[in-house]
Amino acid sequence: xxxxxxxxxxxxxxxxxxxxxxxxxxxxxxxxxxxxxxxxxxxxxxxxxxxxxxxxxxxxxxxxxxxxxxxxxxxxxxxxxxxxxxxxxxxxxxxxxxxxxxxxxxxxxxxxxxxxxxxxxxxxxxxx
Numbered sequence: 001x002x003x004x005x006x007x008x009x010x011x012x013x014x015x016x017x018x019x020x021x022x023x024x025x026x027x028x029x030x031x032x033x034x035x036x037x038x039x040x041x042x043x044x045x046x047x048x049x050x051x052x053x054x055x056x057x058x059x060x061x062x063x064x065x066x067x068x069x070x071x072x073x074x075x076x077x078x079x080x081x082x083x084x085x086x087x088x089x090x091x092x093x094x095x096x097x098x099x100x101x102x103x104x105x106x107x108x109x110x111x112x113x114x115x116x117x118x119x120x121x122x123x124x125x126x127x128x
Contacts (some may be wrong), residue, residue, distance in 0.1 A: 002077070002079060003050065003071050003073050003076040003077075003078065004071065004076065004077050005073065005117065006067065006068060006069050006070060006095070007067070007068040007075055007077075007078050007081045008065060008066065008067045008068070008078060008095065009065075009066050009075050009078060009081050009082045009085055009093050009094070009095045010059065010060060010063035010064065010065055010066070010093065010094040010095065010109075011063060011066055011081075011085065011091055011092075011093055012023065012062065012063050012091050012092040012093070012094075013091045013092075014064065014085075014089045014091045015089075016032070017038070018088070018089050019032070019055070019066075020032060020038065022085070022088040022089060023044060023053065025088075026044070026073075026074055026084070027044025027045060027046055027047070027048070027051050027053070027073070027074070028044060028045045029042050029043060029045070029051075030042060030043070031043035032053065032055055032079045035054075038056060038057035038058060039054065039055070039056050039057070040055040040057075041053065041054055041055075042055075044068075046072050046073065046074065047072060049070060049072030050072075051068055051069075051070040051072055051073055052068070052069040052070060053066070053067070053068055053069075054066075054067045054069070055067075060123075060124070061123070063094060063125050066085075068081070071103045075102075077098070078095035078096050078110075079095055079098075079099075079110055079112075081095070082094070082095040082110065082112045083112055083118075085112075086112045086113070086114055090114045091114065092112070092113050093109065093110045093111075094110065094111050094112070094121070094123060095109065095110050095112075095118060096109060096110070097109065099111050107122050107123055107124070108120060108121075108122060108123075109123045113122075
């Protein structure tokens with residue numbers, strides 16, 4: 001399975017407290033610290049590698065963007081991270097459908113819900 005060079009997911013209504021606990025358990029990360037208006041930064045560690053973390057509140061349609069700027073995460077792909085986040089945070093999570101290529105529809109995303117439903121959506125026009 002291909003490992004992505006970075007991971008980005010979008011979180012609906014995730015509490016910072018629960019997010020910090022999850023990041024600590026997955027990446028031995030200290031709690032995120034403020035880094036400007038509606039931005040939080042942190043660093044995790046995994047197998048000797050540094051994993052920079054950026055959270056941007058309300059980045060898209062009320063969803064927060066959570067970005068891991070490293071391939072050294074516990075998740076090979078965005079969808080793997082999204083599923084783990086839903087299980088830990090009990091909130092809806094969205095991510096890209098896969099590695100983006102020129103010509104791909106930039107509004108196509110994968111939605112993962114706490115009730116177990118998941119599937120492809122068009123976002124922001126999904127009506128969700």
